[in-house]
Amino acid sequence: xxxxxxxxxxxxxxxxxxxxxxxxxxxxxxxxxxxxxxxxxxxxxxxxxxxxxxxxxxxxxxxxxxxxxxxxxxxxxxxxxxxxxxxxxxxxxxxxxxxxxxxxxxxxxxxxxxxxxxxxxxxxxxxxxxxxxxxxxxxxxxxxxxxxxxxxxxxxxxxxxxxxxxxxxxxxxxxxxxxxxxxxxxxxxxxxxxxxxxxxxxxxxxxxxxxxxxxxxxxxxxxxxxxxxxxxxxxxxxxxxxxxxxxxxxxxxxxxxxxxx
Amino acid sequence: xxxxxxxxxxxxxxxxxxxxxxxxxxxxxxxxxxxxxxxxxxxxxxxxxxxxxxxxxxxxxxxxxxxxxxxxxxxxxxxxxxxxxxxxxxxxxxxxxxxxxxxxxxxxxxxxxxxxxxxxxxxxxxxxxxxxxxxxxxxxxxxxxxxxxxxxxxxxxxxxxxxxxxxxxxxxxxxxxxxxxxxxxxxxxxxxxxxxxxxxxxxxxxxxxxxxxxxxxxxxxxxxxxxxxxxxxxxxxxxxxxxxxxxxxxxxxxxxxxxxxxxxxxxxxxxxxxxxxxxxx
Numbered sequence: 149x150x151x152x153x154x155x156x157x158x159x160x161x162x163x164x165x166x167x168x169x170x171x172x173x174x175x176x177x178x179x180x181x182x183x184x185x186x187x188x189x190x191x192x193x194x195x196x197x198x199x200x201x202x203x204x205x206x207x208x209x210x211x212x213x214x215x216x217x218x219x220x221x222x223x224x225x226x227x228x229x230x231x232x233x234x235x236x237x238x239x240x241x242x243x244x245x246x247x248x249x250x251x252x253x254x255x256x257x258x259x260x261x262x263x264x265x266x267x268x269x270x271x272x273x274x275x276x277x278x279x280x281x282x283x284x285x286x287x288x289x290x291x292x293x294x295x296x297x298x299x300x301x302x303x304x305x306x307x308x309x310x311x312x313x314x315x316x317x318x319x320x321x322x323x324x325x326x327x328x329x330x331x332x333x334x335x336x337x338x339x340x341x342x343x344x345x346x347x348x349x350x351x352x353x354x355x356x357x358x359x360x361x362x363x364x365x366x367x368x369x370x371x372x373x374x375x376x377x378x379x380x381x382x383x384x385x386x387x388x389x390x391x392x393x394x395x396x397x398x399x400x401x402x403x404x405x406x407x408x409x
Numbered sequence: 410x411x412x413x414x415x416x417x418x419x420x421x422x423x424x425x426x427x428x429x430x431x432x433x434x435x436x437x438x439x440x441x442x443x444x445x446x447x448x449x450x451x452x453x454x455x456x457x458x459x460x461x462x463x464x465x466x467x468x469x470x471x472x473x474x475x476x477x478x479x480x481x482x483x484x485x486x487x488x489x490x491x492x493x494x495x496x497x498x499x500x501x502x503x504x505x506x507x508x509x510x511x512x513x514x515x516x517x518x519x520x521x522x523x524x525x526x527x528x529x530x531x532x533x534x535x536x537x538x539x540x541x542x543x544x545x546x547x548x549x550x551x552x553x554x555x556x557x558x559x560x561x562x563x564x565x566x567x568x569x570x571x572x573x574x575x576x577x578x579x580x581x582x583x584x585x586x587x588x589x590x591x592x593x594x595x596x597x598x599x600x601x602x603x604x605x606x607x608x609x610x611x612x613x614x615x616x617x618x619x620x621x622x623x624x625x626x627x628x629x630x631x632x633x634x635x636x637x638x639x640x641x642x643x644x645x646x647x648x649x650x651x652x653x654x655x656x657x658x659x660x661x662x663x664x665x666x667x668x669x670x671x672x673x674x675x676x677x678x679x680x681x682x683x684x685x686x687x688x689x690x
Contacts (some may be wrong), residue, residue: 176489183536271519271522272516272519273521273522275476275481275515275519276519277521277532278481278505279508279515280508280533281506281508282505283501283505290663
């Protein structure tokens with residue numbers, strides 16, 4: 149009995165991975181064959197990008213503040229409070245900016261995509277779209293994937309900037325350190341590979357957020373309860389995948405960029 | 410006539426031969442979803458100008474059959490011809506263009522709730538980048554046909570169930586399709602609204618003579634469709650003389666995934682099949 153359960157679970161897992169791979173491949177390749185729904189891309193870019201600015205800005209800002217607070221105590225033990233700026237900027241740009249932005253956008257948009265598309269599935273709107281001769285993959289999924297990839301790139305830059313700003317405010321007004329020195333240290337500590345690393349990650353995370361959100365939305369079944377289930381699965385899998393892929397990407401990028409420099 | 414699989418095949422082959430190429434033809438179609446077959450060895454066809462009413466209790470596979478007819482679902486076995494083309498294994502990309510020649514009315518309307526009635530009805534036209542003036546004109550025409558012109562700027566959420574079905578019918582009609590598929594268009598509606606919907610279907614049948622497949626479990630709707638015609642002079646549906654039925658409107662009946670009846674209303678009411686008799690009672 150237990151073996152049967154393991155067997156069934158393993159098969160389901162493999163099937164899900166296969167379906168997800170085919171789904172995301174089709175969604176990505178749709179950009180290179182007409183029709184391409186640019187208007188839907190712009191609308192999604194507005195919903196995902198502009199709509200997420202406030203949460204990304206606030207989470208980036210307060211993460212920078214916390215980093216400055218936490219690091220000050222440790223760095224002062226070594227008499228190195230002068231490099232707080234470097235510590236905050238490197239942490240934000242290389243790691244926390246992309247990951248936090250990804251997780252925040254995943255919570256907001258992967259859930260929204262899964263629930264929106266899931267509702268459309270259970271109310272037969274997706275079937276209606278197909279019956280009207282429109283490909284839901286092209287119309288709904290492809291614009292969301294490319295909009296999330298492009299917007300997450302810019303949102304990460306916003307999060308990085310506001311994180312460094314938050315760190316500087318804490319550094320100056322709470323840790324009573326020199327403000328210009330903070331920025332000078334932040335600037336001097338940065339290298340191109342750090343920036344490249346920080347800006348490559350959101351491209352992958354954006355792809356993951358949208359493809360997972362749409363995938364779970366489009367395979368929704370079981371009415372409104374199913375929509376809730378898809379939403380939860382989308383957020384959980386997107387968030388966990390972001391952390392996992394971040395680990396893989398960091399390893400790969402560190403190796404590649406080390407060879408490059 | 411009551412059917413066994415062999416007679417179903419030969420019966421519809423002879424019908425197709427005598428009436429020209431069928432618009433839709435099912436040949437030994439079966440489909441299952443993680444269990445016993447939902448539809449088993451289904452064969453029938455729809456001739457040009459013909460209206461076929463698919464009867465059967467809830468959960469017998471009527472909606473599945475309708476979705477198979479325009480490729481929204483794929484059969485496990487058998488073949489389906491739509492406008493003479495085999496669609497059972499046709500790539501989805503090719504099916505999209507074929508589906509633009511059909512109109513489908515879904516069970517609950519399936520209107521896009523984020524779009525206005527105008528944009529819902531004009532959905533196909535908008536995708537084809539038809540100029541706005543022409544879209545507005547054609548949407549007004551389609552909404553006038555279903556007597557809902559005043560809903561032009563409204564959202565589906567502000568419409569009643571019956572109005573949504575009528576908007577869905579307008580959306581299906583707007584491109585003057587070559588085949589209409591109705592999935593329980595009167596399901597869950599009150600008798601007055603149901604009659605309004607049936608009147609629209611009769612109007613479409615008698616004005617445009619579009620072949621159609623209508624799924625329902627409501628006998629009164631099926632009988633009304635068969636026993637009425639649209640009077641263009643009066644602008645409304647009128648009953649046919651007693652004992653007469655529309656010759657182009659015929660019946661199919663499903664029982665546990667099998668097609669057990671294919672024939673006219675007279676044949677249906679005289680059927681000796683116990684299930685048909687029970688259903689009619």
